[in-house]
Amino acid sequence: MTNRAHVLLWTDNTAAYLDAIKEAGLTDRVSVETLPRKEKPSTDQLARTEALMAATVPPGLLPTMPRLRWAQAMTAGVEGWLALPDLPPRLDLTCARGTHTESMPENIIASLFYVAKPLATAAANTKAGKWVHTVAQPLTGKTLGILGLGAIGQEVARMACAFGMKVIGTKRRPQPMAHVDEMLPAERSEEVLARSDYVLLLLPATPATDNFINAERLAKMKPTAWLLNFGRGHLIKDDDLVDAVNQKQIAGAVLDVFREEPLPAEHPFWRTEGILVLPHIGGPHPQRDRFVAKLFVENLGRFLDGAPLKEVVDRTAGY
Numbered sequence: 001m002t003n004r005a006h007v008l009l010w011t012d013n014t015a016a017y018l019d020a021i022k023e024a025g026l027t028d029r030v031s032v033e034t035l036p037r038k039e040k041p042s043t044d045q046l047a048r049t050e051a052l053m054a055a056t057v058p059p060g061l062l063p064t065m066p067r068l069r070w071a072q073a074m075t076a077g078v079e080g081w082l083a084l085p086d087l088p089p090r091l092d093l094t095c096a097r098g099t100h101t102e103s104m105p106e107n108i109i110a111s112l113f114y115v116a117k118p119l120a121t122a123a124a125n126t127k128a129g130k131w132v133h134t135v136a137q138p139l140t141g142k143t144l145g146i147l148g149l150g151a152i153g154q155e156v157a158r159m160a161c162a163f164g165m166k167v168i169g170t171k172r173r174p175q176p177m178a179h180v181d182e183m184l185p186a187e188r189s190e191e192v193l194a195r196s197d198y199v200l201l202l203l204p205a206t207p208a209t210d211n212f213i214n215a216e217r218l219a220k221m222k223p224t225a226w227l228l229n230f231g232r233g234h235l236i237k238d239d240d241l242v243d244a245v246n247q248k249q250i251a252g253a254v255l256d257v258f259r260e261e262p263l264p265a266e267h268p269f270w271r272t273e274g275i276l277v278l279p280h281i282g283g284p285h286p287q288r289d290r291f292v293a294k295l296f297v298e299n300l301g302r303f304l305d306g307a308p309l310k311e312v313v314d315r316t317a318g319y
Contacts, residue, residue, distance in 0.1 A: 004031040005304060006067070008045060010054040011074065012036050016289035017053070020297040029304050051303055053296055056080045062088055070303050072296050076100060076283075077232060078313050079205045093313045094299055096292050098151045103285035105155040108230055111254045112139060112160075112198060114276065115226050140164030145196030147189055147212075148203035148231060149177060156200065168192055172317070193220040198228060205232035206318030213237065218244040226251050230282040233258040238269070245274040256282040 007030045009017050014034040021027060030051075035041060037055070046064045053072040062068065063086050070092040073081055078095045081087060114120060118134035125132050144160050146153045146169035157167040157179040168182040170189050177183055184192060189212075193199055199221065203209045213227065214237040221227070227250060229236060238259065244250050252274035258267075261280055269275050285291065299309050313319065 004029060005050050006030075006048045007032045007051045007300070008041065008049040008053070009034045010037065010041070010052065010057075013289050016287075016293040017296060020290075020293040021300065024297045024301060026297065026300060026304065030300070051300065057084070059084055059086060062086060062091065070094070070299075070309065072096075072299060073313075074292055076319075077205060078319065079232075082313070082315060082318060092309055093315075094309050094311045095313050095319070096295060097311045097319075099288070099291040099295055100283040100285075101151050101155050102291070103288075104152050104230060104282045105159055107256070107282045108152075108156050108200060108228065109159050111228055111230075111256075111276075111278075112144075115198070115228075115252070115254065142166070142197040143168060143195055144198045144200060145169060145192040146180075146200045146202060147192060148201065149180065149183065150202065152230075153200070153202050154178065154180070168195060190217060190220050193217055194222070196225060197222065198226050201227070201229040201231040201235050203231045203235055204317075204319035205234045208318070210234050211237040213241065215240040215243065218249055221250050223248060224251050227253040228255075229253070230256045233261070238267075242268045242272050242275070245272055252276070254278065256280055 009032060018032065021030065021032065033045060035045070041049070048067060049065055050067050051070045051072070052065070052068060053074065055074045062084065068091065071094070073093065073095045076095055076097045076099065078093065081093060116137040116139055118136055121132070121134055140163060143166045146156065146167065149157070149169040149171045153169060154177055157177070160167050161179045167180050168184065169180060170184050170186050170192055172186055174183045174185050201213065203212065209232070212235045218240060227241070241253060245252055254276045255269060256278040257280060263269060263277060269277050295310065302309050
């Protein structure tokens with residue numbers, strides 16, 4: 001037992017993680033403790049934990065864990081972790097980047113269909129018993145601009161290409177990517193905004209991306225273009241978007257993430273015609289823990305072997 005690494009799973013549903021540890025053959029190499037999110041680690045747990053998996057941690061906790069060498073965040077976004085005033089500088093922090101590649105691309109494509117096809121109108125007319133002939137807009141030949149082309153964006157691009165769409169986008173370190181017609185550096189984001197019929201936001205939340213979509217950038221978009229945000233709520237300056245939609249500067253927006261969640265009932269997004277509010281359905285999946293467990297266990301094996309971890313957070317970049 002003394003040679004086993006002490007691992008703390010600080011989450012409510014641990015079955016998938018315990019099963020993955022067993023299937024990976026790591027059971028004899030670790031001593032695993034589980035703790036519900038509503039509970040706090042004991043003094044003994046704080047003292048002996050070497051590897052931690054959690055969604056978030058409160059300020060003041062990490063400095064009380066002298067043996068902690070690695071923390072695995074359960075989400076792709078780690079702004080909460082990076083905002084900690086006492087995040088140990090030498091702590092290896094990894095995120096769950098890449099674990100949404102099954103659920104989120106499908107939900108993004110569904111949003112494109114919602115915008116282009118009159119299904120919602122037909123549903124409303126069905127309730128009213130009205131036959132109203134409408135014409136669906138084709139996706140074929142339209143341009144999808146993706147700001148923040150990572151693993152999710154690449155999968156969306158693959159699906160969009162199957163519908164005959166042209167895909168352009170930005171990446172901090174541009175490089176050729178399958179199914180992407182044109183890859184641009186982040187500094188050319190406004191060019192993507194100007195050329196796209198649909199703009200998809202998949203940027204992380206960093207100081208550089210806060211209020212990234214503001215009145216000036218919205219003015220670059222086509223009046224027929226739609227904005228889809230599945231990245232972070234902080235990417236959009238809310239009032240500027242409401243004004244742009246109300247003034248018909250853009251056709252509308254589909255929003256899945258917000259600065260405050262749940263979105264307050266008094267927020268103007270609810271009342272703005274042309275804005276669809278989704279209750280953060282982009283990433284969740286019925287087997288979400290299974291995907292995160294796969295990444296966690298791969299990293300756990302690397303941690304035990306002293307090998308480089310996957311999905312290490314770049315603290316300077318913010319993700």
